[in-house]
Amino acid sequence: MSSILDCKVIPLYKIHNRAGNITIVEGKKNVPFEVKRIYYLYDIPGGEGRGGHAHRELRQLIVAASGSFNVILDDGKDKKTFYLNRPDYGLLVVPCIWRELVDFSSGAICLVLASDIYKEEDYFRNYDFFLKYIDNEV
Numbered sequence: 311m312s313s314i315l316d317c318k319v320i321p322l323y324k325i326h327n328r329a330g331n332i333t334i335v336e337g338k339k340n341v342p343f344e345v346k347r348i349y350y351l352y353d354i355p356g357g358e359g360r361g362g363h364a365h366r367e368l369r370q371l372i373v374a375a376s377g378s379f380n381v382i383l384d385d386g387k388d389k390k391t392f393y394l395n396r397p398d399y400g401l402l403v404v405p406c407i408w409r410e411l412v413d414f415s416s417g418a419i420c421l422v423l424a425s426d427i428y429k430e431e432d433y434f435r436n437y438d439f440f441l442k443y444i445d446n447e448v
């Protein structure tokens with residue numbers, strides 16, 4: 311079963327010069343999956359949270375492209391909070407991990423690189439069902 315110990319913040323490749331920075335992510339090179347989809351969350355009202363789900367198969371890299379936020383990961387046994395505030399680091403989230411994204415700073419942009427296209431059937435949206443699934447009860 312998945313563990314939050316398999317989720318980690320990884321440094322991304324960064325080229326710096328006086329005109330600014332560029333960060334590059336290449337599938338199967340800097341992230342351990344082929345990137346099939348990119349989406350980003352923005353204009354998040356103060357106090358709002360996102361996430362509140364887990365995925366059966368999907369792997370993701372979550373990046374604070376601008377601003378900051380907290381990602382709370384939960385494998386059903388343990389929870390860990392990751393504070394993301396740098397565009398040159400990404401949080402790798404493996405399958406079967408419940409996540410909540412909270413405490414977005416004003417103007418934050420949450421960039422997500424995902425291993426697959428959008429499939430609603432890949433989501434766990436009910437926390438109790440998620441816990442039963444990982445305990446092999448359903």
Ligand code: TYD
Binds near residue numbers: 360362427
């Ligand atoms: P959801 O993944 O629940 O958002 P978040 O984790 O940011 O809170 O998605 C919100 C809505 O957007 C939901 O109705 C599904 C839809 N959606 C797509 O249609 N395609 C996508 O690639 C994503 C990420 C979401």
